[in-house]
Amino acid sequence: MDTAKLISKARETRDSSIARVEPPLAPLPASLPKNVTRIPDEYLTARELEITALDAPELLEAIRDKVYSSEDVTRAFLRRAAIAQKLNYGPRLTSYIQTNCITELLPERAIERAKYLDSLPHPIGPLHGLPISIKEHHGMRGCSTNGGYVALIEREPDGDLSLNDVLWDAGAVFYARTTQPQAVMHLETSTNIYGVTLNPWNTDLSPGGSSGGESALVAMRGSVLGIGGDIGGSIRCPAANTGIYGFKPTPGRICSTGTIVATSGQEGVIATKGPMSTSRSGLDLFMEAYLSSEPWTSEDTIAPIPWRPVTLPPKLKIAILWSDDIVTPHPPVTRALREVSSALQAAGHELVDWKPEAHDECWAITHSLYYEDGAACVEQLLSRGGEALLPLTEWLIKDNGNVRRRTAEEVCALKVQRNAYRQRYNKLWRSTGSGSEDSRMVDAILSPTGPGAAPPHGNAKYWGYTSQWNLLEYPGAVFPVTTVDQRLDVRDTGYVPKNAQDRFNYELYEPGRYVDAPVGLQIVTRKWEDEKCLKILEVVEKAMGRK
Amino acid sequence: MDTAKLISKARETRDSSIARVEPPLAPLPASLPKNVTRIPDEYLTARELEITALDAPELLEAIRDKVYSSEDVTRAFLRRAAIAQKLNYGPRLTSYIQTNCITELLPERAIERAKYLDSLPHPIGPLHGLPISIKEHHGMRGCSTNGGYVALIEREPDGDLSLNDVLWDAGAVFYARTTQPQAVMHLETSTNIYGVTLNPWNTDLSPGGSSGGESALVAMRGSVLGIGGDIGGSIRCPAANTGIYGFKPTPGRICSTGTIVATSGQEGVIATKGPMSTSRSGLDLFMEAYLSSEPWTSEDTIAPIPWRPVTLPPKLKIAILWSDDIVTPHPPVTRALREVSSALQAAGHELVDWKPEAHDECWAITHSLYYEDGAACVEQLLSRGGEALLPLTEWLIKDNGNVRRRTAEEVCALKVQRNAYRQRYNKLWRSTGSGSEDSRMVDAILSPTGPGAAPPHGNAKYWGYTSQWNLLEYPGAVFPVTTVDQRLDVRDTGYVPKNAQDRFNYELYEPGRYVDAPVGLQIVTRKWEDEKCLKILEVVEKAMGRK
Known part of the structure; x- marks a missing residue:
């Protein structure tokens, strides 16, 4: 295999797709600020800015009411996505010169689709005319999908893709495919094919991963609704890192058929797809539109x-996870927890502290189960493509101490341990109803999404605040809370780290490294309580004074 | 470990529990017919016969209306269960002299429970006062559970048991625990602890397995509602073999927490519990009562x-699986399929032939996935108890060619193959809607439950007609259709077997070996269509002229 040639081919597919966006973009400046979120203001038309300022339900309404055509909307988002892509170049970022959030735009087919939808007398479904961006490894009918592996660059074009097909039937317009990291298993986003994806709020920082192409694109409002996937935090971490909304539902609610993963058949921890959006309403919209299609009748x-409709009690009981007792969150995360708690308290809700139960054990089980084969499947695929392990892949499968080749018995023993842990945690949650005045269980946990805001590239090595809920299969909704404040979020110079992971995280923090970095938190509910999770998010945001 | 002493202890527990049933039973005759189903008529009082002739919903009604107390009902079923147990002895059956369907009766606690329920002013739940029998390895609060393994005979008494606890809260009376085979993985029922369980319709035949204690007990009307479990046919095969009703729901609808299995953590094929009953109404009753408790809120x-309520179209489209193209069913099974088809046709339903797709591949995947560790877990447990592998265990884990120690990669590859097979079969089912006049998919498959009626002991080596639906996770409801007819069900002397499995099955058949053997068939619907499955069973039975 000619690795370099394949990589060129993939980049050529990407670059030519961006070059075909019309009208062509004016050249971007040679030098960019670290925070590039406002750059589109200078390059888009007033009408394009007006369109791309709207959230998903507003766009749907505007299309329905013929304020804009789907074509208008699609063209605006294609242009804005192209800018989001180009912004990630820049002379300052020499090592990231080839990086971006897009693997491919789909201008011709998107415009054709939009025109077709515009030609119809009535909306064909709840997403009629809405441009939706999709993480590359989810696949795209008629396109080739490489999943971030050089070895797969010339793969046959995709056929049926269960989730995409449902969105299509609901009226979606597919126009952008986005980057993921090597092995789709970093909480950052870089591959040997496309390079590093940057955080638009501060390009020194990671937009998170593995759905980091989506998060960067949505944060740039190059998309209002994107589809990511999550097995350890891959929707929630990038959402938090870029100040957008993201939702990881309970596995088993959204179909994954057709997605490219190296670890097929490894079912110790189940990945799930989910929405990423500029607004909370985008998450609701996606879940309702998808499930109203009754996708289980075909899959x-x-x-x-x-x-399902949810009725919440007027007074919620929310537990705060201040720390998981392994890695203490950075000051801006703790401040965000405090701010949201205060708002909830002021709104009359009951707050309790969540006592984490053996999250270290959960981390060990989770990371051990990611690769039942010791990640041989990943190494083989990388080696077939003639590409090197990137540092975070090296860390994940070699250095973090949990991944190794195991016998079938050892894998089974891990699953027994996992099942027992799940049962224990479920009991823990249920026990929050005993002994309290009204015998009411905790409704949700307010949890950090990570041990800090978006990290400087290459440092996302603690997944515990998200992967915890993957093993337990609890839904988690991430929402933006604040940004790192240089004055308020000072380093705690007296802090004594508890262990090596905690020390690594502690030493990473210096407010000056995190300028403009968003901080997002996570609402976690019990398994299957997906509807409740998003409904509580609404209550929380209302308590915060949002709509 | 003193194997013999442990076995004696378990048998002593059983025998003393039966001896404590009051009033004591008159001695049974020294010589019994092969068909022992009418023997209780000679040993029970008229009132006991009246009670035990009722089905589950009728008993509940009678208890609610104070026609009988729960204590009356419980005492009657304890006595009838004790007879069912003792009948399985007999001088003719020297090699089975210690065999039976009961591992333990619970006279004192059952009577105490019944009296308590009788003392209450109102029913506490939908099963108020109803005696329910439970397969031993499911466990029983406060009792020791060995799961058929000598090594576990002195295990600590059980605590929480999710399903039992729900039934308890619904008002059930637990009074009988029933046998299962070694490793809980034969489609017959024998262990080194309790010996062989016999089929009450013809004691030369097996009642099936692994829930063969339940099927023998229910067929004797020593229970009207029992709980079995199924990973390859273990509810459905014994139900068909003994002329009772049995239902294997989709995995994930009934909780298994607390059940003893050697293969914990092996999740290639998921077992599920389910009801076995004297009546179809018993299946409905169990599913409704269990799920109305919203068990998912705790598990x-x-x-x-x-x-969920189901509305069926007036005209169903039923596909008949005449043969799986691997093992041709014996003549009485084919006749049963013909009889039910004719009844359905006469009632105006549409019939089509089901074309089996690669059931041989499904068999190989299924049997390979039963033991990811090559069944080392089973062998270790047997060896710890100092007990030998019984012939059907030997066949299952050594001789059937699929079970062997595999690497983690090989196990994953099997799961990939399984997932692809499931998807293929799902497409096959959906394709039944294309090209037909009304584009309606097949509503259900009418399938054999096994390749013949209840086999002579030791011959249940083809599971394909049930295990097929386990791998696919399709629900299956079994109902009695006919019994082997010496005149109609002659051997097809011209038949040329297709393969070794087919030859084995063909050579097994001689009508004279199957005197009085019941033949049951199976209604199979798509995954999650549990409600539809039982509703279609109702339609089928009505078409057969039943109520």
Whole structure:
């Protein structure tokens, strides 16, 4: 295999797709600020800015009411996505010169689709005319999908893709495919094919991963609704890092058929797809639109559970996870927890502290189960493409101490341990109802999404605040809370780290490294309580004074 | 470990529990017919016969209306269960002299429970006062559970048991625990602890397995509702073999927490519990009562799906699986398929032939996935108890060609193959809607439950007609259709077997070996269509002229 040639081919596919966006973009400046979120203001038309300022339900309404055509909307987002892509170049970022959030735009087919939808007398479904961006390894009908592996660059074009096909039938316009990291298993986003994806709020920082192409694009408002996937934090971490909304539902609610992963058949921890959006309403919209199609009638891997109405008690009982007792969150995260708690308290809700139960054990089980084969499948695929392990891949499968080749018995023993841990945690949650005045269980946990805001590139090595909920299969919704404040979020110079992971995280923090970095938090509910999770997010945001 | 002493202890527990049933039973005759189903008529009082002739919903009604007390009902079933147990002895059956369907009766606690329930002013739940029998390895609060393994005979008494606890809260009376085979993985029922369980319709035949204690007990009307479990046919095969009703739901609808299995952590094929009953109404009753408790609020391993109402079209489209193209069913099974088809046709339903797709591949995947560790877990447990592998265990884990120690990669590859097979079969089912006049998919498959009626002991070596639906996770409901007819069900002397499995099955058949053997068939629907499965069973039975 000619590795360099394949990589060129993939980049050529990307670059030519961006070059075909019309009208062509004016050249971007040679030098860019670290925070590039406002750059589109200078390059888009007033009308394009007006369109791309709207959130998903507003766009749908505007298309329905013929304020804009789907074509208008699609063209605006293609242009804005192209800018988001180009912004990630820049002379300052020499080592990232080839990086970006897009693997491919789909201008011709998107415009054709939009025109077709515009030609119809009535909306064909709840997403009629809405441009939706998709993480590359999820696949795209008629396109080739490489999943971030050089070895797969010339793969046959995709056929049926269960989730995409549902969105299509609901009226979606597919126009952008986004980057993921090597092995789709970093909480950052870089591959040997496309390089590093940058955080638009501060290009020195990671937009997170593995759905970091989506998070960067959505944060740039180059997309209002994107589809990511999550097995250890891959929707929630990038959402938090870029100040957007993201939702990881309970596995078994959204179909994954067609997605490229190296670890097929490894089912110790189950990945799930989910929405990433500029707004909370985008998450609701996606879940309702998808599940209203009754996707289980065609895909029996998902449970036949419609998007159920939820009635919440007027007074919620929210538990705060201040720390998981392994890695203490950085000051801006703790401040965000405090701010949201205060708002909740002021709104009359009951707050309790969440006592984490053996999150270190959960981390060990989770990371051990990611690769039942010691990640041989990943190494083989990388080696077939003639490409090197990137540092975070090296860390994940070699250095973090949990991944190794195991016998079938050892894998089974891990699953027994996992099942027992799940049961224990479920009991822990249920026990929050005993002994309290009204015998009411905790409704949700307010949890950090990570041990800090978006990290400087190459440092996302603690997944515990998200992967915890993957092993337990609890839904998690991430929402933006604040940004790092140079004055308020000073380093705690007296802090004594508890262990090596904690020390690594502690030493990483210096407010000056995190200028403009968003901080997002996470609402976690019990398994299957997906509807409740998003409903509580609404209550929390209302308590915060948002709409 | 003193194997013999442990076995004696377990048998002593059983025998003394039966001896404590009051009033004591008159001695049974020294010589019994092969068909022992009518023997209770000679040993029970008229009132006991009246009670035990009722099905589950009738008993509940009678208890609610104070026609009988729960204590009356419980005492009657304890006595009838004790007879069912003793009948399985007999001088003719010297090699089975210690065999039976009961591992333990619970006279004192059952009577105490019944009296308590009788003392209450109102029913506490939908099963108020109903005696329910439970397969031993499911466990029983406060009792020791050995799961058929000598090594576990002195195990600590059980605590929480999710399903039992729900039934308890619904008002059930636990009074009988029933046998299962070694490793809980034969489609017959024998262990080194309790010996062989016999089929009450013809004691030369097996009642099936692994829930063969339940099937023998229910067929004797020593129970009207029992709980079995199924990973390859273990509810459905024994139900068909003994002329009772049995239902294997989709995995994920009934909680298994607390059940003893050697293969914990092996999740290639998921077992599920389910009801076995004297009546179809018993199956409905169990599913409704269990799911109306919303068990998912305490056990998050099960999907939050209530027992949903189903509306069927007036004209069903039923596919008949005449043969799986591997093993041709014996003549009485084919006749049963013909009889039910004719009844369905006469009632105006549409019939089509089901074309089996690669059931041989499914068999190989399924049997390979039963033991990811090559069954080392089973051998270790047997060896710890100092007990020998019984012939059907030997066949299952050594001789059937699929079980061997595999690497983690090989196990993953099997799961990939399984997932692809599931998807293929799902497409096959969906394709039944294309090209037909009304584009309607097949509603259900009418399938054999096994390649013949209940086999002579030691011959249940083809599981394909049930295990097929385990791998696919399709629900299956078994109902009695006919019994082997010496005149109609002659051997097809011209038949040329297709392969070794087919030859083995063909050579087994001689009508004279199957006197009085019941033949049951199976209604199979798509994954998650549990409600539809039982509703279609109702339609089928009505077409057969039943109520």
